[in-house]
Amino acid sequence: MEYQRNGDGQMILFIYGASGAAVEIYDLAERINVLSHRYSKIYLIDDFEEETQYYGTDRVHFSSCERIAKEEFEFVIAVGEPAARAFLLKRIEESGYKLATLVDPSVIVSPTAKIAPGCIVNAQSIVSANAIMEENCLLGFHVVVGHDAHLKKNTVVCPMATVGGGSIVGENTFIGLNSSMKERTNLGDNVIVGMGSMVFRSVEDGCTVLGNPARVTKGNDEHRVFRD
Numbered sequence: 001m002e003y004q005r006n007g008d009g010q011m012i013l014f015i016y017g018a019s020g021a022a023v024e025i026y027d028l029a030e031r032i033n034v035l036s037h038r039y040s041k042i043y044l045i046d047d048f049e050e051e052t053q054y055y056g057t058d059r060v061h062f063s064s065c066e067r068i069a070k071e072e073f074e075f076v077i078a079v080g081e082p083a084a085r086a087f088l089l090k091r092i093e094e095s096g097y098k099l100a101t102l103v104d105p106s107v108i109v110s111p112t113a114k115i116a117p118g119c120i121v122n123a124q125s126i127v128s129a130n131a132i133m134e135e136n137c138l139l140g141f142h143v144v145v146g147h148d149a150h151l152k153k154n155t156v157v158c159p160m161a162t163v164g165g166g167s168i169v170g171e172n173t174f175i176g177l178n179s180s181m182k183e184r185t186n187l188g189d190n191v192i193v194g195m196g197s198m199v200f201r202s203v204e205d206g207c208t209v210l211g212n213p214a215r216v217t218k219g220n221d222e223h224r225v226f227r228d
Contacts, residue, residue: 010040013100014065016088017078018046021138023055025078025120028102035105044078065097074100076120077136082172082190083223085154089118089136099135110147128165146183156225158195170205174225179214190223 013029015022022044033039044059051060065073075097077088092099099118103109107121110129118136121127125143133145137155145151146165157163157175164183169175173187176195187193188205198212206223207216 011038011100012068012073013039013042014045014060014073014075015042015078016045016062016075016092018044018049018054018059019078021080022078024122025076025102026055026057028104028120028122029076031105031123032102062091065095070096070098074098076100076102076118077138078120080138080156080158080174081224081226082154082156082174083225085136085138085156086172089154113145122159134171140177152189172223190220192220192225 015025026042029042042057044054044057045062046059047061049059075092077085079085079088101115101117101119103121104123106123108126110127112129113127113131115127115133116135119133121139122141124141125139127145128147130148131145132150134151134153136153137151139157140159142160143157144162146163148166149163150168152169152171154172155169158177160178161175162180163169164181164185166184167181168186170187170189170191172189173191175193178195179193179197181199185199186202188203190206191203192208193199193214194210197210197214199209199214203209206220208218208220209215210217
């Protein structure tokens with residue numbers, strides 16, 4: 001496959017993943033591109049399917065990147081499983097490839113907030129004053145990250161969820177649809193907050209919590225949200 005380049009300094013964007021999350025992020029990248037014209041072409045990466053057309057673009061393998069100079073492209077990860085995001089991030093970093101940051105034009109981001117490379121922030125979300133998002137975090141639609149909140153690497157926050165001000169969310173943690181965290185509440189690493197939960201107390205590493213108020217239901221020893 002021949003890769004489309006542009007002589008005007010545009011980049012190629014590779015979206016690592018080719019499922020439901022990937023097509024949402026593809027749409028996000030297209031919305032950003034209407035304003036920024038940053039990308040000459042956007043590809044989806046899927047190592048488990050043959051290279052073909054998918055969702056109106058080309059689906060290629062990770063090894064295809066070796067055909068292009070590293071300075072000509074960048075990556076985002078389109079996977080909703082935090083452990084998988086961590087695995088793919090390591091693969092990208094070990095290959096020496098750059099990470100993109102995608103923030104929908106409708107998002108409100110405080111000038112004092114910090115959003116690291118690899119982060120994705122979907123439409124109508126808010127990242128408030130002094131909030132920090134470390135590398136490779138994913139925010140769904142209509143997410144609120146309160147003032148002084150800190151999201152560590154590979155965090156996934158699903159649509160309509162709220163992270164209260166001054167809260168800390170550990171690495172590889174998953175916050176389900178329409179969930180909320182009270183202000184100054186901390187979640188450890190590898191935590192799962194089930195859909196619709198209300199978190200009023202801090203949660204230790206490796207726990208799954210569910211309900212209103214959220215209670216520990218089991219551990220997360222496998223470090224997986226989605227199971228077959």
